[in-house]
Amino acid sequence: MDAGHFLLMTTDQLADVKFRLSEVLPQIAAHLSQRSERGQVAQYIPPLARIDPGKFGMAIVLNDNSVHAIGDAQEAFSIQSISKVFALTLALGKLGDGLWRRVGREPSGDAFNSIVLLEHEKGIPRNPFINAGAIVTSDVLLASHEPRETIGEILRFVQFLAEDSDISIDPFVAQAETATGFGNFALANLLKANGNLQNLPEQVLGVYHHQCSIAMTCRQLAQAGAFLVSEGRNPLNGFQIVAPERARRINALMMTCGHYNGSGDFAYRVGVPAKSGVGGGVLAIVPRIASIAVWSPGLNQHGNSLLGTEALEMLCKEMRWSVF
Numbered sequence: 046m047d048a049g050h051f052l053l054m055t056t057d058q059l060a061d062v063k064f065r066l067s068e069v070l071p072q073i074a075a076h077l078s079q080r081s082e083r084g085q086v087a088q089y090i091p092p093l094a095r096i097d098p099g100k101f102g103m104a105i106v107l108n109d110n111s112v113h114a115i116g117d118a119q120e121a122f123s124i125q126s127i128s129k130v131f132a133l134t135l136a137l138g139k140l141g142d143g144l145w146r147r148v149g150r151e152p153s154g155d156a157f158n159s160i161v162l163l164e165h166e167k168g169i170p171r172n173p174f175i176n177a178g179a180i181v182t183s184d185v186l187l188a189s190h191e192p193r194e195t196i197g198e199i200l201r202f203v204q205f206l207a208e209d210s211d212i213s214i215d216p217f218v219a220q221a222e223t224a225t226g227f228g229n230f231a232l233a234n235l236l237k238a239n240g241n242l243q244n245l246p247e248q249v250l251g252v253y254h255h256q257c258s259i260a261m262t263c264r265q266l267a268q269a270g271a272f273l274v275s276e277g278r279n280p281l282n283g284f285q286i287v288a289p290e291r292a293r294r295i296n297a298l299m300m301t302c303g304h305y306n307g308s309g310d311f312a313y314r315v316g317v318p319a320k321s322g323v324g325g326g327v328l329a330i331v332p333r334i335a336s337i338a339v340w341s342p343g344l345n346q347h348g349n350s351l352l353g354t355e356a357l358e359m360l361c362k363e364m365r366w367s368v369f
């Protein structure tokens with residue numbers, strides 16, 4: 046198929062965006078390199094607590110497949126909760142709207158790992174991006190398979206989206222999460238007690254902790270997210286990954302729930318759909334224009350990347366990118 050078929054910007058618009066990026070990206074890198082306050086790297090997952098908070102990378106994929114990158118954009122990091130976007134995409138493919146009988150679509154206003162609402166709301170998590178909701182999504186993907194088959198399915202999907210078979214799971218992170226994820230076990234047990242898990246908590250968490258432990262570079266992540274930019278079609282290879290309507294809906298969930306109880310602030314400051322992870326990564330989508338991955342491991346009080354958010358705020362302001 047003709048690559049031009051997928052262009053959602055005219056050639057002139059693309060040239061203009063590329064020119065502005067060549068000016069703005071070095072400014073962002075220079076500005077952030079001077080910041081001494083970089084947030085705190087996640088402490089509760091031991092291998093993440095050892096990551097250098099000085100790291101910073103950003104990659105932008107435009108829908109002609111050109112990649113514009115700065116900093117440590119070629120260094121793999123733990124994508125953590127960003128994996129929830131890919132798992133949700135697969136789960137919607139399996140269950141369609143049936144998924145919404147088991148998970149809600151509302152922001153929680155609580156921390157990503159909160160258990161409070163889950164008891165109140167009888168085991169139906171508020172949305173698929175908080176841990177409880179993502180654990181249900183993992184259960185859907187597990188269905189009656191062996192955990193390792195489902196883990197392989199998620200990994201292969203991400204590799205397929207990024208067209209990169211080098212993407213892998215960090216076994217040390219997966220092991221550490223399983224050894225220390227007592228809060229996730231509490232969530233999974235409460236889901237099971239409420240009849241909202243079909244499989245055993247340890248099997249479901251085997252899937253969930255491994256999907257969170259996928260390691261990717263900014264470049265790979267921005268490429269894997271590109272189907273959300275172009276109405277569900279992967280601009281790398283032209284495959285229609287999801288229907289345009291589904292891509293819009295995944296973006297809507299990223300906008301309303303992608304940053305947990307920091308989602309309102311992120312929408313206000315940045316203004317595009319995005320999903321964060323406690324590894325310090327953020328995947329942000331500018332519909333019809335760009336897929337952006339940024340990585341800075343230090344987190345703010347909500348567990349979202351402090352400088353990653355700031356970088357996106359600067360970028361979207363300078364490029365005048367917003368869905369509003």
Ligand SMILES: NC(=O)CC[C@H](N)C(=O)O
Pocket residue numbers: 124125126127157158176222229254257321322323324348
């Ligand atoms: N916000 C996150 O990235 C959390 C994911 C992490 N694996 C957890 O379960 O706590």
